[in-house]
Amino acid sequence: MATKDVPPRWDRKMQQRLARGEAAALGELYDRFASLVHGLAHRVLGDEKAADTLTREVFAHLWEHPETYDPKKGPLRTWVAGVTHRLAVQRLRDSEAAALPQGSGGSLAELERRVRRASVAARADYIVHSMPAPLRAALDLAYFQRRDYRQTAVDLGVTEDEARRRLRLGLQLLSTAHDAGTPPGAGGAV
């Protein structure tokens, strides 16, 4: 997709068009973010059908409440990811809780652990996908292609120091997936 250097202007215009009730804008919003939304939903819910349903809910939310996005607080993509994350975790918790036998405190703790795990995994996905391309490329090489950092440096055409730095920085970013109770940018989501 030709989403290179999407300016904040695009985000702002999109919000205005959605607020204006432009159906064509909704289509463009879907075209840009559907796989992000669906991917995150699937990571949390672990089920294709549930992810489809959640995708519908997320876009309905974006379409019905475009005014809750504040372009000053960050990119539209982050907001969309935040809304998705929140709704997906909520749905996971609801459906798991409904499946719990009555009055079982132990399983409730287990439920929270599972919700947290799913939530961290989704956040990690988002972080990997949003991190600067050079960091992601270094992680790709070192982890998925099992190159050591010297080979990674050669592949990327950078110094060994730089390769080490990128790997460490990339993992530092990724490790923040464990930190917050809310997803990146979720603050502006509601």
Added chain:
Amino acid sequence: MSGAEGFGAADEHEGPGDEEQRAGPPYEDGGDRGENGHTGKGAGGGSGQDPRQAGGPEPDRPARIPTPRASVEDGGRALPDLADPGDLAPVPLDLPHDVLKSLLGAWALAACSAAETAAVEDHLGSCGSCADEARRLREAVGLLHQPESLDLDPGLRARVLASCLERRPPRIPVPEWAAPYDAETARLDALLQDFGDAEWHAPVRLRWFEADAAQSRRTTVAGVIAHLLSVDGLIALGLGLEDPLAEVAGAAGQQAVGPEGRTEAFWRNSHFPPTRSVRGPWREQSHGLVRTVAFTGGHAGGLAVSYGDFELPLHDAMLDRAFECWVHAEDIAEAVDYPYQPPAPRHLNRMIDLAARMLPTALTRRRQTGLASPARGRHLGLAGEPGRSLRLEIEGAAGGEWLIPLDSPAAVGSADLEVAHVALDGVEFCRLAAGRIPPAEATVGQVGDREAIRDVLFATAGLSRL
């Protein structure tokens, strides 16, 4: 960008970290990460593709156990102290704290030499802050997943949009006649999403019928998108939008008329053979067309769009472009061996209807050019009167029946004057109209006047063009 917390104290020695974050292109530039051949998805989320999937680790596995690495001799770095050549165990290197710290990421990923690994692990026993970071980074490695290769259900878009619009009716709807174009361009774009260079340059043969003979032209997947961009530009021109040809072909582009002329002008005048970079302009234009017709709405539906030697009203032109988009998406899918479904039945039905409405004129042209015998005078009615007709019965969910007046576009189809009846599947009919199936090979149930049937089938194939 989130996660700035992650830099925290751990990063105190490495100021450039933040700079990296700002300087790096955002995730949005998915499609273009040539650096390591990884084509990220535009809006990838967790559903990016990855050609290396098969060889990669399981998505859900926990932190990876370090695998044996190439020996340090292969690393091109100064070898560890050789004072003890007989010892096969890695010799811990005496590295300064800063260097050990900088190795933590590579260490967590098991991407250091054995000697460095030993040095780092030795250090972790005595340095609390490095040990903390090491643990954190190790845990982070466990969060790396192969992106899941989930193809979105192509029908999901329509369902999602419909349910949104039901909950909040749009103030500016997309006209019904533009819906097929909106849907087909979105489907094709989704198909293109995962394409790498090999797919973009895969050969495609475009086929059509002209004067009852099969024609074809070779191009690539990117060339097909350039073709769609050029011809969709006819509508852009009609709506007063920017002509995509102006930039590529300059003055030559302005002289080019009609679908074929414009496409050839684009192909001829672009400096390089079309590449994946054609996708952005094509998609931008298709979004722009939908957006613009939604604004001009009902008023512009009748605006005439010139195809060079003929014209179509805007709403028919949009339908025609939806049809072409689907047909070429099938060409592309076939070239790269992907499955591709026909349009939604209600959209397919409108496309068939357009072809059926174009048939009487196409029949007349056949007679004028001597491809068919002259009309039978005694059946020639006055304009608006019933004329000799063929019943076109289309089977399937997109189906219906059309009475095609045979002798004059001005006549009205008439059941009383029906001389022949053909029945065929909707997709088969469209492939015939697209020049993908020769008329003689179409699977057609037929009863009645054989000459009329032959004429209609050949006229249908003749609706196709480059």
